[in-house]
Amino acid sequence: MDDAGVxxxxxxxxxxxxxxxxxxxxxxxxxxxxxxxxxxxxxxIKHLAVLDRAGLVESRRRxxxxxxxxxPERLDxxxxxxxxxxxxxxxxxxxxxxxxxxx
Amino acid sequence: MAPDQIQRETMIAxxxxxxxxxxxxxxxxxxxxxxxxxxxxxxxxxxxVLRWAEHGTVxxxxxxxxxxxxxxxxWAASTAxxxxxxxxxxxxxxxxxxxxxxxxxxxxxxxxxxxxxxVPEAERVxxxxxxxxxxxxxxxxxxxxxxxxxx
Numbered sequence: 001m002d003d004a005g006v007x008x009x010x011x012x013x014x015x016x017x018x019x020x021x022x023x024x025x026x027x028x029x030x031x032x033x034x035x036x037x038x039x040x041x042x043x044x045i046k047h048l049a050v051l052d053r054a055g056l057v058e059s060r061r062r063x064x065x066x067x068x069x070x071x072p073e074r075l076d077x078x079x080x081x082x083x084x085x086x087x088x089x090x091x092x093x094x095x096x097x098x099x100x101x102x103x
Numbered sequence: 104m105a106p107d108q109i110q111r112e113t114m115i116a117x118x119x120x121x122x123x124x125x126x127x128x129x130x131x132x133x134x135x136x137x138x139x140x141x142x143x144x145x146x147x148x149x150x151x152v153l154r155w156a157e158h159g160t161v162x163x164x165x166x167x168x169x170x171x172x173x174x175x176x177x178w179a180a181s182t183a184x185x186x187x188x189x190x191x192x193x194x195x196x197x198x199x200x201x202x203x204x205x206x207x208x209x210x211x212x213x214x215x216x217x218x219x220x221x222v223p224e225a226e227r228v229x230x231x232x233x234x235x236x237x238x239x240x241x242x243x244x245x246x247x248x249x250x251x252x253x254x
Contacts, residue, residue, distance in 0.1 A: 011107050011218030082217075086109045089212055093113040095135035096210065099125050100117035 006078055009054035014039055015047045019056060022070050029065040108215035116207045123171035126199055126210075137161075151176050166196065174199045177216075 009015055014037065021036055022028050030048060034041040048068055051057045055074045059066045115122055125131045132153070133141040139154035144165065151163035163178035175198040195216040202209045 007107055007218040082109060085214065086111060089109060089111040089214065090113075092135055093111060093210060093212065096122065096125050097113050097115045099131065099135060100115045100122050100208075 006054045006056065006074065009050050009056060010078075012047070012050075014043070015051060018044060018047045019051060019070065022057060022068055027067050027069045029062075029067055031065065033068075107218040108213055110211065110213045112209060112211035114204065114207055115210055119171045119201045119203050119208045122201055122208045122210055123174070126174055126201075127168070127170075151178065153178070163194075163197075167198070172201050174201075 010019070017037055018033055021033055025032075030041050030044045033048075034044045037044065039047075048057060048059075052059060052068075056071060057068045058071050059068050061067070125135065127143065127145055129141045129143045132143060133139070137153040137155050139156045141154065142150070142152040144150050145168055147165055147167060149165040151165055153161045153163065155161075161179055163176045165176045167173055167175040175196060177194045177196050179193045195214050198213045198215070200211045200213075202211075
């Protein structure tokens, strides 16, 4: 799956809050999430749809509601990718430091 | 701090002018960055070319040149496979700031714009693991949370 949507999905502050709440609570529905955020239930549903398309959450029906949970593996992959880029920068900065302090 | 960026810094026991030279001159960039040489047209809009013997060429464009304090460019490194041309959706912004501190230089780099990248995940997860902070750390916390509560 092309996860171009992962970064875009996470870059929106409200979606980040939605995902954080799901991670903290374990699960949630559009109604429970909207109760804790300054946005409407309809807006939460739209954010959940974006997170779902990016592979960051999964859903299942519970009665008349849809229950959402976080998919940690996708976050894990993205976190490892970012960590790799950061360590590459550490190596480059260390090289500059060695060169600058060599004389 | 915006979530989609990497920020790293180091203290260097050398004057800002010396660090600036190492950061911005092609002969030096070609050693701490690529391993097969570099070219740079050091002015906003100027071309940046970084070469690796095994990974090919990465193209960039200089964004800001404010000696000896700030140097910024866009590049396609995070998405590069072979020879990469700089196009929308494949580049991030890299910004260096140099600050004199006691008898040295604090060198900071911020790479941002990952939210607009359009790359397959395989390229991302193929990178090495390392120590980091900021977004990667936040993602890690979130993941830990999620794993604890769903376990």
